[in-house]
Amino acid sequence: MKTETQIPASAIEVQTRKIKIFGVGGAGVILADALNHEEFAGAQFVVVDTDAQSLAASSATVKFHLETKLLRGLGTGGDPERGKVLAEEQFSTLKSACENCDVIFILAGLGGGAGSGISPVVARAAKETGALVLAFVTQPFLCEGNRRQSQAAQSFEQLKSVADGVICLPNQKAFKLIDENTSVLETFRITGGLLLESVRGIWQLLTRPGLIQIHFDDLCKLVRDQHSESAFAFVEAGGAARSREAVEKLLKHPLLDEGRALTEANAILVSLTGGKDLTMAEVNRVMEQIGRHCERAQIIMGAAIDGSMKQKLSVTLIAAKNAPVKAETSAASHEEMNLREASSRYGVRQAASALNLEQREQIVSRRPRRDKSKMLQTQLPLAIISKGRFDKSEPTIHKGEDLDIPTFIRRGVPLN
Amino acid sequence: MFDDSNIIVGLEIGTSKVCAVVGEVTAEGALNIIGLGQSRSRGVRKGEIVDTAQAEEDIRNAIVEAEQMADVEIRSVYLGVSGGHIRGFNNRGVHPVVSADREISQDDIDDVIKNAKAINLPAENNVVHAVRQHFFVDGQDGVQNPVGMLGSRLEVDMHVVHGNTNRLQNSIRLVKGLQLDVEEIVFNGLASSLALLSGEQKELGALVIDIGGGTTDFVVYSDGVIKHTGVLAVGGDHISNDLAFGLKVPLSRGEKLKLEHGSAIVDEAVKGQTVAITNELGLTLKTVNVEHLQRIMSLRLEEIFQLIAQDLENAGLFDYLRAGVFLCGGGARIPQITRLAEQILQMPVTPGQTNSVSGIKSALDQPEFVTAIGLAKFGSFKNRKREGKSGLKGIIGKFLQRS
Numbered sequence: 001m002k003t004e005t006q007i008p009a010s011a012i013e014v015q016t017r018k019i020k021i022f023g024v025g026g027a028g029v030i031l032a033d034a035l036n037h038e039e040f041a042g043a044q045f046v047v048v049d050t051d052a053q054s055l056a057a058s059s060a061t062v063k064f065h066l067e068t069k070l071l072r073g074l075g076t077g078g079d080p081e082r083g084k085v086l087a088e089e090q091f092s093t094l095k096s097a098c099e100n101c102d103v104i105f106i107l108a109g110l111g112g113g114a115g116s117g118i119s120p121v122v123a124r125a126a127k128e129t130g131a132l133v134l135a136f137v138t139q140p141f142l143c144e145g146n147r148r149q150s151q152a153a154q155s156f157e158q159l160k161s162v163a164d165g166v167i168c169l170p171n172q173k174a175f176k177l178i179d180e181n182t183s184v185l186e187t188f189r190i191t192g193g194l195l196l197e198s199v200r201g202i203w204q205l206l207t208r209p210g211l212i213q214i215h216f217d218d219l220c221k222l223v224r225d226q227h228s229e230s231a232f233a234f235v236e237a238g239g240a241a242r243s244r245e246a247v248e249k250l251l252k253h254p255l256l257d258e259g260r261a262l263t264e265a266n267a268i269l270v271s272l273t274g275g276k277d278l279t280m281a282e283v284n285r286v287m288e289q290i291g292r293h294c295e296r297a298q299i300i301m302g303a304a305i306d307g308s309m310k311q312k313l314s315v316t317l318i319a320a321k322n323a324p325v326k327a328e329t330s331a332a333s334h335e336e337m338n339l340r341e342a343s344s345r346y347g348v349r350q351a352a353s354a355l356n357l358e359q360r361e362q363i364v365s366r367r368p369r370r371d372k373s374k375m376l377q378t379q380l381p382l383a384i385i386s387k388g389r390f391d392k393s394e395p396t397i398h399k400g401e402d403l404d405i406p407t408f409i410r411r412g413v414p415l416n
Numbered sequence: 417m418f419d420d421s422n423i424i425v426g427l428e429i430g431t432s433k434v435c436a437v438v439g440e441v442t443a444e445g446a447l448n449i450i451g452l453g454q455s456r457s458r459g460v461r462k463g464e465i466v467d468t469a470q471a472e473e474d475i476r477n478a479i480v481e482a483e484q485m486a487d488v489e490i491r492s493v494y495l496g497v498s499g500g501h502i503r504g505f506n507n508r509g510v511h512p513v514v515s516a517d518r519e520i521s522q523d524d525i526d527d528v529i530k531n532a533k534a535i536n537l538p539a540e541n542n543v544v545h546a547v548r549q550h551f552f553v554d555g556q557d558g559v560q561n562p563v564g565m566l567g568s569r570l571e572v573d574m575h576v577v578h579g580n581t582n583r584l585q586n587s588i589r590l591v592k593g594l595q596l597d598v599e600e601i602v603f604n605g606l607a608s609s610l611a612l613l614s615g616e617q618k619e620l621g622a623l624v625i626d627i628g629g630g631t632t633d634f635v636v637y638s639d640g641v642i643k644h645t646g647v648l649a650v651g652g653d654h655i656s657n658d659l660a661f662g663l664k665v666p667l668s669r670g671e672k673l674k675l676e677h678g679s680a681i682v683d684e685a686v687k688g689q690t691v692a693i694t695n696e697l698g699l700t701l702k703t704v705n706v707e708h709l710q711r712i713m714s715l716r717l718e719e720i721f722q723l724i725a726q727d728l729e730n731a732g733l734f735d736y737l738r739a740g741v742f743l744c745g746g747g748a749r750i751p752q753i754t755r756l757a758e759q760i761l762q763m764p765v766t767p768g769q770t771n772s773v774s775g776i777k778s779a780l781d782q783p784e785f786v787t788a789i790g791l792a793k794f795g796s797f798k799n800r801k802r803e804g805k806s807g808l809k810g811i812i813g814k815f816l817q818r819s
Contacts (some may be wrong), residue, residue, distance in 0.1 A: 388657045389667055395459045396500055396649040398723065403650050406658035407715040415662060415708045 027109025083117020090398035111140035111148035116155035201316030214302030265319035426791025431630025438486035439792035449775025450737035451486025463498035500649030513532035549573035605633030607790030620739035627747020740764035
């Protein structure tokens with residue numbers, strides 16, 4: 001009897017955790033559609049785009065077509081400002097669509113007009129309803145030109161400042177996975193696939209009953225309000241040596257930069273899912289190997305059993321790093337100070353404060369601002385660390401760390 | 417003709433200095449240090465030569481100084497090597513005893529050692545040392561000399577130190593270019609441990625950490641044999657560089673600040689204190705916060721010890737260091753370093769003292785010279801062994817050497 005009562009209890013818990021998946025922009029709609037099958041039966045799909053054609057092809061239940069006369073049915077034309085303006089106009093509608101949800105996933109391809117422009121607005125709308133907002137985005141290939149790159153980078157910064165967690169896949173990293181003969185179509189399928197894997201990983205984390213449960217709170221704590229940059233990996237392995245294989249795959253995972261993301265991480269969440277034959281020794285082996293690579297990080301671990309996964313082991317890993325430049329949050333006075341000082345500060349701060357200014361004004365007025373000139377400035381690579389004396393000598397690499405760089409910089413110890 | 421067969425010279429080409437130590441083996445076989453020469457090193461980074469012309473000049477200066485002090489002519493040296501490319505690992509050789517009575521003979525021992533030395537190294541690497549640890553007879557541990565014992569299966573553990581051939585050859589060629597013979601190359605960490613540890617300490621288990629200018633070498637002894645060696649291509653130079661970067665001063669000034677105000681642990685008393693950096697006219701150019709200076713240093717040193725601790729933990733040797741930790745090299749001079757090391761390694765740490773060597777007191781007390789003295793000591797051991805192999809071969813060998 002007892003067991004019977006327990007199972008529905010967990011089922012109820014799953015039910016109460018309402019999840020919505022937003023696909024934003026052309027790429028986002030395609031990604032959302034790819035997810036829309038029975039495995040994600042519990043989720044509600046919402047697609048948002050400026051292009052009627054892509055929406056028409058989508059199987060999602062809720063569709064938002066952002067359209068004004070301004071666009072003449074031609075979409076945003078690759079300008080994120082237009083996308084943003086449209087989204088701001090529909091802000092209240094978007095917000096109502098986000099209501100009554102615990103977790104909202106936003107899928108988008110950054111770089112274009114719709115994805116880059118709309119998704120930060122959606123994230124903000126979702127955030128205002130009090131849900132946990134996780135954005136899964138791709139960044140364009142380098143060959144797509146620097147305009148798209150900078151648009152994507154700006155949008156990424158905006159997303160980071162509003163969403164709880166952003167998992168970003170630079171498409172460029174997919175080059176490690178493809179060869180000379182891979183077609184363009186196939187390449188996009190691979191990058192999309194990687195992103196979808198991460199959605200699936202989080203989905204499993206939230207919906208599967210765990211033996212060693214990762215609480216919903218843990219996930220929130222890991223990604224919420226730290227405005228962290230997260231690296232994500234999802235791997236599956238089978239066979240007798242599956243635990244070793246899984247770790248190897250993880251360390252080679254393109255999204256983890258050959259394990260570098262692990263060494264730099266401040267917090268790591270690992271979730272293992274296996275069939276009924278999952279042994280404790282395997283769990284231990286995986287955790288030990290991962291732990292060895294990230295000694296400074298706080299590790300949150302969970303394990304779950306899925307009856308349908310025979311002889312298989314899947315590992316979901318989220319590595320969160322505190323963002324080096326913390327975007328100022330919504331304290332208005334702080335921002336005004338930033339505005340005044342903006343001209344005298346460094347490029348990064350300028351960009352951040354300008355960004356915040358814009359956001360704040362949008363929150364206050366709910367109206368698009370077109371009259372003001374754009375104050376956005378792309379981020380400068382300020383992280384150039386000279387190795388001084390060792391500049392030209394062979395670097396001393398120890399477990400992914402360059403020991404020639406001063407320790408206090410690598411460990412982020414502030415010297416005021 | 418002056419007989420110099422009992423003169424042994426250790427030469428260390430370090431990152432911050434080149435040091436030559438002249439030792440004399442007394443009739444009883446003990447080593448007596450009679451001369452020491454040193455020169456500032458300018459052609460070495462992280463323990464490896466990067467500028468041959470500079471390095472050559474520095475070596476020559478050091479050798480000349482040592483020759484003058486000891487009043488001998490130096491013909492051959494024991495050369496110390498280090499660098500991030502050097503690795504150590506343990507290897508086991510197996511040999512079945514085939515003789516009818518199952519008695520282990522010297523031939524069996526030679527065979528098993530040969531097997532243990534047959535290791536699979538990358539093509540570009542060369543063995544620096546292969547040090548015998550213990551024998552196993554039919555799985556029985558800790559046999560030191562199995563000759564005459566009965567058994568069917570003889571095994572031996574060897575500790576093999578190896579490094580990149582080309583990089584090792586660089587320093588050898590440089591020394592040979594100065595018309596000096598290289599008797600043997602010796603891993604610096606091993607030399608330091610020879611100079612510092614007594615037999616008892618080796619038996620109890622000890623860790624020797626040599627914090628040099630460009631590298632930190634470490635060696636673990638346990639049960640009287642070398643169990644583990646390692647090189648971390650991080651040293652005092654890195655501290656100076658960190659200071660130069662963190663305090664925004666030139667490198668030479670960073671070095672000077674390190675020597676004058678450095679500490680391994682941030683001293684409570686220096687909080688808020690500043691030091692003025694002046695130019696040649698005595699005008700203040702910049703003030704530097706001493707607390708920051710010490711914090712930068714402390715973090716770097718802490719990391720060095722943590723990396724070593726991690727390495728030992730992986731090798732499973734942490735519980736075997738009953739005699740504690742011994743520090744040497746220029747890094748051992750840093751104030752409070754023993755306390756920092758104790759905090760991180762959680763065992764007693766002592767600044768190393770060269771023992772079982774007699775001679776110039778000023779040389780023996782300096783932690784910087786430990787390696788060079790150890791090199792000479794290594795030479796004296798080899799010498800003793802060679803003399804032990806007396807008989808026709810030895811005499812002919814000597815004769816050939818002289819002619």
